[in-house]
Amino acid sequence: MNIFGRCLAIATVAFTCAIAGFFVHKLSPSHVASSMDVIRAVSGLIGTLFAIVLGLLVSSSYSTFNSHQADFDSLVTTVANIDLLLKHFPGESDQPRLVLKKMVLRLLKRYCLDKSGQTPEDVNYNHLSNDVTEILEINNASEKFKNVTRDDLNSIREFSRKFVSIQSNIIRNLSNQMPALLLVVVFGWACLLFFLYGCISDGNMLAIFFLFLGAIAIASANFLILELTHPYHGQFKVSGAAFDLLLDSMIQEPEKSIISLSKRQE
Template sequence: MNIFGRCLAIATVAFACAIAGIYVHKLSPPYAALSVDLIRSVSGVIGTLFAIVLGLLVSSSYATFNSHQADFDSLVSAVANIDFLLKHFPDESDQPRLLLKRMVHRLLERYWPDKNGRSLGEVNYNHLSNDVAEIMAINNAAEKFKNISRDDLNSFREFSSKFVGIQSNIIRSLSSEMPALLLDVVFGWACLLFFLYGCISVGNLLEVFFLLLGVIAIASANFLLLELTNPYQGIFKVSSAAFDLLLDSMIQDPEQSSKPSATSN
C-alpha cells in the first residue's frame, strides 16, 4: 500500500470510530450525559499521550531526513575531491574520471529513479560492493600515474574511504525503517480518541465537520511521518541538486557527446 493509501485508510478508520461514538451517544443518551466528565478526562489523557509521542516521532523523522541530506552532501564532497585530484593528471586520468562520472550516474539512478520514470528498488550492500570495486579500480589507476606523490595517494585513499563509509551509512539507515507496529499503536490511540469525542457529541452537522477536520489532521501527521522516513520517494525527497551540479563539472563522456551527432545523421 502506498503512502496516500495508508493515510486514507487511517482517516477512514478514525472517522468511522467518531461516527460509532456518535451512535453510542444516541443509543444511550442518559448514560452518555452522566459520563461526560469521565470521557473528557480519559480523552485528555489519551490526547496528551498521543500529542507527545506523535511530536517525538515527527521530530525523529525530520532528523532522519536531515541526516540523509547531510550524508549525500558529504558523499558529493568526497566524489568532488576525488575528481579534483584526478584533474591534476590530465594526460592520464580520463578513463578513471569517466569511470567516476558513470558511477555518479548510477547513484542518481539508484536513489532518484523517478528521473528516469522508474520506482525506487531495494538498495542493499550489493550495490555498495559494486561501488567499492570501481573506487578500487580508480585508486589502482591513480597509483600508476607519473609523478604522483604519496600525499596525493593518501588523499585518494582518504576520500575513497569516506565515500564507502557514507554509502554504508545511507544503506544502513534505509534498512532501519520505523516499526509499523509503533505507528499502529499511536494511530490506534487516535481512533480511540475520536471514538470518545463522538461519545460526547450530539452528532449535528457542525460537529461532524469538525471531527472530519481532526481526522484530516491525523492523516496529514501520518503522511509527514511516512514521507520523512522514505526520503527518496514521494513529495518530500532528499535533493539531488548537488549531484546534478557535480555532473555538470565532470569530464564529458564521449559516448554521450556522440549521441546527438549520431541522431542528426
C-alpha cells in the same frame, strides 16, 4: 499500499470511530451523560499521550530526513574531491575519471526516483560492492600516475574510504525504517480519541464537520512521518541538485579541454 493509501485509510477509520461514538451517544444518552466526566478525563489523558508521542515521531522523522540530506551532500563532496585530485594528472586520469563519471550516473539513478524506476527499498549492499570494485580500480590506476606523490595517493584513498563509509551509512539508515507496530499503536490512540469525542457530542453537522477536519489532520501527520522517513521518493525528497551540478561539470570538462587545445594550435 502506498503512502497516500495508508493516510486515507487512517482518516477513514478515525472518522468512522467518531461516527460510532455518535451512535453510542444516541443509543444510550443517559449512560453517556452520567459518565461525561470520566469520558472527558480519559479523552484528555489519551489526547495528551497522543500529542506527545506524535510530536516526537514527527521530530524524529525530520531528523532522519536531515541526516539523509547531510549524508547525500557529503557523498557529493567526496566524489568531487576525488575528481579534483584526478584532474591534477591530465591524460593519465582520463580512464579513472570516466569510471568515476559512470559511478555518478549510477548513484543518481540509484537514489533519485525520477531518474529510475527503482525504489530506495531496492538499494542494498550488493550495489555498494560494485562501487567498491570501481573505487579500487581508480585507486590502483592512480598509483601508476607519473609524478604522483604519497600525499596525493593518501588523499585519494582517504576520500575513497569516506565514500564507502557514507554509502554504508545511507543503506543502513534506509533499512531502519519506522516500526509499523509503533504507528499502529499511536494512531490507534487517535481512533479511540475520536470515538470518545463522538460519545460526548450530539452528532450535529458542525460537530461532524470538525471531526472530519480532525481526521484529515491525523492523516496529514501520518503523511509527514512516512514521507520524511522515505527521503528518496515522494513529495519530500532529498535534493540531488548537487550531484547534477557535479555531473554537468564532469561532462563539460572534456569539452573545455578540447577548446583549449584547439586555441593553442591556432
